[in-house]
Amino acid sequence: MNYLIILLCLLLPCAAVSDTLIFSVFDHNPPKNIESRPLYAAISSALASNGHTMKVIYQPLKRAVTSAANGDVDGVIFLPASLSKSFQSLVLVDYPLATVSFYLFTMNNELGAEKFDCKKVIGLYSGHDDVLKSTPFMAECAATVKPRIVNHPVQLAKMLQAGRLDYLFAPKAVLPHIESKVSSKIYPEKWSRYDLDVFIYLHERNKNLAPHLANSLRMVLQGLNDQ
Numbered sequence: 672m673n674y675l676i677i678l679l680c681l682l683l684p685c686a687a688v689s690d691t692l693i694f695s696v697f698d699h700n701p702p703k704n705i706e707s708r709p710l711y712a713a714i715s716s717a718l719a720s721n722g723h724t725m726k727v728i729y730q731p732l733k734r735a736v737t738s739a740a741n742g743d744v745d746g747v748i749f750l751p752a753s754l755s756k757s758f759q760s761l762v763l764v765d766y767p768l769a770t771v772s773f774y775l776f777t778m779n780n781e782l783g784a785e786k787f788d789c790k791k792v793i794g795l796y797s798g799h800d801d802v803l804k805s806t807p808f809m810a811e812c813a814a815t816v817k818p819r820i821v822n823h824p825v826q827l828a829k830m831l832q833a834g835r836l837d838y839l840f841a842p843k844a845v846l847p848h849i850e851s852k853v854s855s856k857i858y859p860e861k862w863s864r865y866d867l868d869v870f871i872y873l874h875e876r877n878k879n880l881a882p883h884l885a886n887s888l889r890m891v892l893q894g895l896n897d898q
Contacts, residue, residue, distance in 0.1 A: 692877070693726045694725060694728075695728055695748075696728070710768060716891050733798045735747050740761055742875075745877055749769075749871075751867050759875075761875070763872055766885040767869065770869075772864055774840075775787070775840055776846070776860070777838055777860060791837035793836065794821065794831065796826075824849050832854070
């Protein structure tokens with residue numbers, strides 16, 4: 672991956688590093704080396720261009736957000752823009768890192784539904800309830816559906832397998848990880864796809880960095896997309 676870091680620094684001159692920023696991250700399958708994944712490497716390079724190194728700590732989603740909001744860490748990575756409405760102490764870095772596709776998943780490939788039945792039981796993991804409520808298919812059901820919330824997607828898969836849920840709601844990227852923990856095939860309901868841009872948030876003490884980091888990310892990520 673060294674070639675990627677060299678490429679990123681050619682695209683965006685890397686300043687002398689003087690400060691380490693700690694970010695909380697929810698990642699169902701965290702890498703052993705953050706530079707082994709292009710998106711993490713891009714964030715690291717964008718921070719380096721502003722004089723910072725990056726350290727990440729992996730936490731459950733709700734704790735990752737709370738740690739950043741309380742100032743226990745310097746920021747949090749991979750969260751939607753709507754989060755800024757709930758946490759005044761978090762500052763949005765206004766350039767999207769990626770687009771995440773969420774789906775309702777089922778173990779019954781014969782349902783054949785074309786829209787959500789408000790009587791069905793949905794499970795999701797902690798921190799994604801606001802995402803679920805913002806989906807178009809929940810517009811008629813938001814007042815009546817009470818999702819079952821747990822702390823890890825594998826728990827949801829086991830509940831789905833046991834018949835305690837009709838659907839689980841999660842990013843498609845977690846599907847291989849979920850299926851590796853249960854014995855059944857899990858199917859996305861294609862009509863339920865919901866795309867969501869995710870961002871970096873900084874604790875308010877780092878607010879002056881936000882516009883500079885957004886610009887650096889734009890240059891790095893657009894450079895990667897051009898490759």
